[in-house]
Amino acid sequence: MSKARYIVVAALLVGGGLALSLPADADCQKELSGGIVCGAGPCARDMQGRAYCARFRFGTVQKTTEGQMVCGKGQCARTLNGDFLCSTADGGGAAKRLDGTVECQGGCEPASTDLCERSGATR
Secondary structure (H helix, E strand, C coil): CCHHHHHHHHHHHHHHHHHHCCCCCCEEEECCCCCEEEECCCEEECCCCCEEEECCCCCEEEECCCCCEEEECCCEEECCCCCEEEECCCCCCEEECCCCCEEECCCEEECEHHHEECEECCC
């Protein structure tokens, strides 16, 4: 094998190994009761100590002004009314404009508890 071909093969093997070792955004959160909840995306606890996780890998979990946990497929932004609007795209962006309106990549949808999960961790 030529030296150039050997370098290309080595680079592919190293590069492939790095790609396989990138961390996922999956998360786990310990509840105040002692249980552990895991999800595909980030997790957070509500005011009672129950854990909620986003169902989508690059999703968002937010706490409403009432203390309820809601999730979105992508990033979320708070409206002037205090509600969260989230991107319909997994990991999509959301931003509040100067006039208070929210714009989302792929369109907006309200954050909801239906987009959260509470899967118990297993060994």
